[in-house]
Amino acid sequence: MNLRPQSGSPSSGSPQSSMDERRPRLALQAVLPADLAAACGIDLTDARRIVSLAHRLGELPARAPATVRRAALDAARAVGEVRALALVERRASAEDPFVKYAFRLEDGAMVESVRIPLERPGRYSACVSSQVGCALACAFCATGRMGLTRNLEAWEIVEQVRLIRRDLGATVGGGARVHGVLFQGMGEPLANADRVIQAIRVLSEPSAQAIDMRNITVCTAGLPSGIRRLAAEVPGVRLGLSLGSVRPGRRRQLMPIDGAHPLEEVLAAAGEHARATGHAPMWAYTLLAGQNDADEDAASLAALARGFAAQHGISPRLSLIPYNAIGASDAPVPSPGAAEERHAAEERSAAEERSAAEERSAAEERHAAEERSASADPFARSPRLAAFRAVLTAAGVGSIVRYSGGGDVGAACGQLARSQAQVEAQRSGGRGASSRSRAAPDAAVGAPGTPTRPV
Numbered sequence: 001m002n003l004r005p006q007s008g009s010p011s012s013g014s015p016q017s018s019m020d021e022r023r024p025r026l027a028l029q030a031v032l033p034a035d036l037a038a039a040c041g042i043d044l045t046d047a048r049r050i051v052s053l054a055h056r057l058g059e060l061p062a063r064a065p066a067t068v069r070r071a072a073l074d075a076a077r078a079v080g081e082v083r084a085l086a087l088v089e090r091r092a093s094a095e096d097p098f099v100k101y102a103f104r105l106e107d108g109a110m111v112e113s114v115r116i117p118l119e120r121p122g123r124y125s126a127c128v129s130s131q132v133g134c135a136l137a138c139a140f141c142a143t144g145r146m147g148l149t150r151n152l153e154a155w156e157i158v159e160q161v162r163l164i165r166r167d168l169g170a171t172v173g174g175g176a177r178v179h180g181v182l183f184q185g186m187g188e189p190l191a192n193a194d195r196v197i198q199a200i201r202v203l204s205e206p207s208a209q210a211i212d213m214r215n216i217t218v219c220t221a222g223l224p225s226g227i228r229r230l231a232a233e234v235p236g237v238r239l240g241l242s243l244g245s246v247r248p249g250r251r252r253q254l255m256p257i258d259g260a261h262p263l264e265e266v267l268a269a270a271g272e273h274a275r276a277t278g279h280a281p282m283w284a285y286t287l288l289a290g291q292n293d294a295d296e297d298a299a300s301l302a303a304l305a306r307g308f309a310a311q312h313g314i315s316p317r318l319s320l321i322p323y324n325a326i327g328a329s330d331a332p333v334p335s336p337g338a339a340e341e342r343h344a345a346e347e348r349s350a351a352e353e354r355s356a357a358e359e360r361s362a363a364e365e366r367h368a369a370e371e372r373s374a375s376a377d378p379f380a381r382s383p384r385l386a387a388f389r390a391v392l393t394a395a396g397v398g399s400i401v402r403y404s405g406g407g408d409v410g411a412a413c414g415q416l417a418r419s420q421a422q423v424e425a426q427r428s429g430g431r432g433a434s435s436r437s438r439a440a441p442d443a444a445v446g447a448p449g450t451p452t453r454p455v
Contacts, residue, residue: 026080027155028054029162030202040079046072048207054082055162055208085159090167101164105132105156109149111186113160115168123179124168125215128160130196131187136221138244139254140286140379142326143186151192157199160185161209180215184240189218190226200234213237219284221257224269231276239273240282241266245292246300254291267304271312280314284402286321287382294384298391305397318399320389323381 026039028051037047049068053060059082064070088110089102097117104110111129118124133146161181168176181203183189189196196218204213213236220226221242230237243263244254252258270281285301287293301318309315382388385401392399 027083027153028060028076028080029058029082029208030153030155030158030198031080032201032205033207036076036080040072040075042072042075043069047076050076051205052207058082058084058162058166083155083159085156085163087163099167101160101167103160103163105152111152111156111160113164113185115164116182118179120179122172122174122176124164124176125180125182126161126164126178127182127185128157129185129187130157130183130189130192134187135191136188136255136257138221138242138257140244140288140323140326145326146186148187151195152187154195154198154202157195158202158209161203161211165209178209178211180217181211182217182219182240184217184219188221188223190220190223190230193223193226193229197229197233200237204236214279217282219282221255222261222263222266223257224261224265227266227269227273231273235277237277238279238282239270239277240284241270242284242286243301244286245297246304247292247297250292254288267308270316271308274312274314278314281316282319283316284319284321286323287385287388288323289380289382289384291379293382293388295387295391298388299395302392302395302397306395318392318397319402320385320399321402322385323379325377325381326379 026036028036031039031051033044033047033051036042036051037044042050046068050060050073053065053068060073060077064073083106085103085105087101088104090099091101092099099115101113101115102110103113109132111132113129114127116125116127129152131151132149134141134143135148136144137147138144161178165178168178181200183196200213200216200218203209203211203216213234216234216236217238217240218230219240219242227239230239242255243251244258245251246263248258248262251263273279274281283305285292305316305318389399389401
């Protein structure tokens with residue numbers, strides 16, 4: 001967007017102009033109306049309408065509509081702009097109505113989001129990312145293998161929801177809407193608490209995305225200070241907690257964060273959140289074959305749930321999640337013929353390398369073997385789901401099995417990740433060059449009535 005100084009502003013060569021150019025510009029889709037009104041000295045009613053324009057249009061109109069004063073719109077332009085993510089990939093599952101999106105950020109990094117169908121037709125949840133990668137390294141999560149690149153800004157979080165909402169209007173129509181938001185995409189939300197909380201405030205603002213805060217869930221691996229901030233600053237939001245295991249030694253192997261914040265400490269914060277908000281926490285438990293799926297694990301989990309309820313007066317909602325592969329099988333599905341062409345190219349390259357430098361080729365093969373070993377999926381889906389639930393039920397603890405869809409496009413729980421190779425491929429491929437690219441037509445969306453069990 002070409003932003004010009006408003007009429008009467010200092011010339012471009014003045015000291016005041018230089019100061020204005022150095023001042024960070026507001027991302028208008030991540031600003032609350034009261035803050036916008038204060039930043040540019042306009043009426044709160046005009047600020048609400050300008051925020052609404054930013055969210056509905058994804059830009060500010062060239063001319064002020066009849067409902068907004070021109071001076072107010074010019075003042076907003078002077079302090080802010082509507083920034084944009086580039087939609088570079090949209091993959092609809094052929095198995096169910098889940099859709100995965102890949103967005104490129106302004107610095108070239110990429111994140112993924114998922115559109116999740118709810119049980120009521122026309123309602124969807126947006127599963128969004130809060131970081132590029134993740135530093136917590138949970139063993140059963142693909143994002144944890146990436147390491148952390150950076151936090152997302154509040155506007156980058158909000159924009160994921162806005163673009164998913166726009167895609168719904170373009171591909172589903174019929175009043176379809178984003179009913180809720182899950183902070184369960186790439187990254188640990190509470191490690192980016194300032195921006196996540198600001199995004200939540202904007203998402204729930206009536207003139208922005210107007211999503212009921214009670215339909216927003218923040219899922220964490222266990223950061224007690226962040227859990228307490230949620231209760232104090234956005235008490236309407238619900239809390240999700242990933243357990244991994246309730247046995248301390250095993251949990252620490254699966255989730256290294258347990259070394260800094262043991263489960264007992266995390267559950268104490270979750271109990272405070274439950275008492276302060278009245279919301280039952282959701283405990284997510286991913287079943288891993290031979291790791292955390294024995295009858296003893298189920299009995300320990302049941303005992304922990306009963307103890308939590310007795311101590312805090314609120315029973316946790318236990319959600320069992322079948323494990324989704326995060327090894328080589330979660331790579332994007334290649335286009336027809338691409339695998340053969342790539343294989344042939346690799347064969348030719350390998351032959352040239354061997355003939356040119358046998359020693360270098362051998363070293364590269366060893367390195368490739370090490371990479372394959374490191375990327376191999378360390379876990380398998382447990383066959384004991386029914387038996388595990390039976391132990392819970394016998395102990396008086398209810399549970400649900402979360403339907404984790406979109407596995408064929410890498411959209412299921414734990415599968416979101418973008419490798420650097422995929423980022424470079426997208427950059428060189430030319431897709432998503434426009435920062436305002438329209439969503440691709442819906443493809444293979446699946447049966448609209450597919451039952452789901454969202455968080």
